[in-house]
Amino acid sequence: MKPWIDASLPISNASLVWPGDDPVHVKPTCQISQGDICNESRIEIGSHTTTHIDAPYHFDDTGQRIDEMDVDIFTGPAWVLQIDAQDLIRIDDVRRIPDGELQRVIFKTRNTQFLDVHPFREDYVGLDPTAAEYLVEKGCKIVGIDYYSICPYADLVTTHRILLLHGVAIIESLVLKDVHPGPVQIIALPLRITDGDASPARVLIRPRHKET
Numbered sequence: 001m002k003p004w005i006d007a008s009l010p011i012s013n014a015s016l017v018w019p020g021d022d023p024v025h026v027k028p029t030c031q032i033s034q035g036d037i038c039n040e041s042r043i044e045i046g047s048h049t050t051t052h053i054d055a056p057y058h059f060d061d062t063g064q065r066i067d068e069m070d071v072d073i074f075t076g077p078a079w080v081l082q083i084d085a086q087d088l089i090r091i092d093d094v095r096r097i098p099d100g101e102l103q104r105v106i107f108k109t110r111n112t113q114f115l116d117v118h119p120f121r122e123d124y125v126g127l128d129p130t131a132a133e134y135l136v137e138k139g140c141k142i143v144g145i146d147y148y149s150i151c152p153y154a155d156l157v158t159t160h161r162i163l164l165l166h167g168v169a170i171i172e173s174l175v176l177k178d179v180h181p182g183p184v185q186i187i188a189l190p191l192r193i194t195d196g197d198a199s200p201a202r203v204l205i206r207p208r209h210k211e212t
Contacts, residue, residue, distance in 0.1 A: 066193050066197065079104065080107075128152075
């Protein structure tokens with residue numbers, strides 16, 4: 001069996017954040033080296049920082065919160081589609097995914113090369129709304145991408161709303177440099193945050209045989 005690949009960004013004081021968001025703070029509160037009985041830390045992080053999962057509530061006051069989502073959707077077979085687009089993932093790209101592999105879709109793009117590189121890039125590749133509508137029609141439950149938003153920077157609302165208002169969870173900032181396109185298995189669990197709009201997540205991916 002193939003080993004799991006960690007597709008999550010590390011959380012640290014050096015983590016890249018969305019423009020205008022507060023920086024990550026990981027601060028020791030107890031240290032053995034300073035005479036304390038144990039090591040402890042305080043962590044301050046935005047819900048949409050590093051690798052994270054968006055819940056419908058992110059764009060809909062009546063939508064499911066992160067703690068209300070069905071955990072079954074976050075584990076299972078997925079399809080990684082590698083895209084050479086320079087700006088948008090379009091419907092013709094998404095139609096390349098086999099019909100039986102549309103429940104969980106992960107997009108690997110040129111974003112991968114600058115995912116964790118400062119400064120923030122506004123020219124990342126996002127998902128076109130028409131392609132998002134196609135995924136909804138096909139019964140998709142999870143969409144993942146290798147940068148901080150599924151939406152192109154020029155329109156941060158439309159694609160989010162199309163997916164989230166139909167109950168599609170979004171995984172953003174996936175580390176896919178060691179993940180090959182095609183059929184994979186995924187584990188992507190958010191923290192159980194009461195009334196959460198999103199949550200940091202530890203995401204694991206490994207190759208699988210297409211028929212499993």
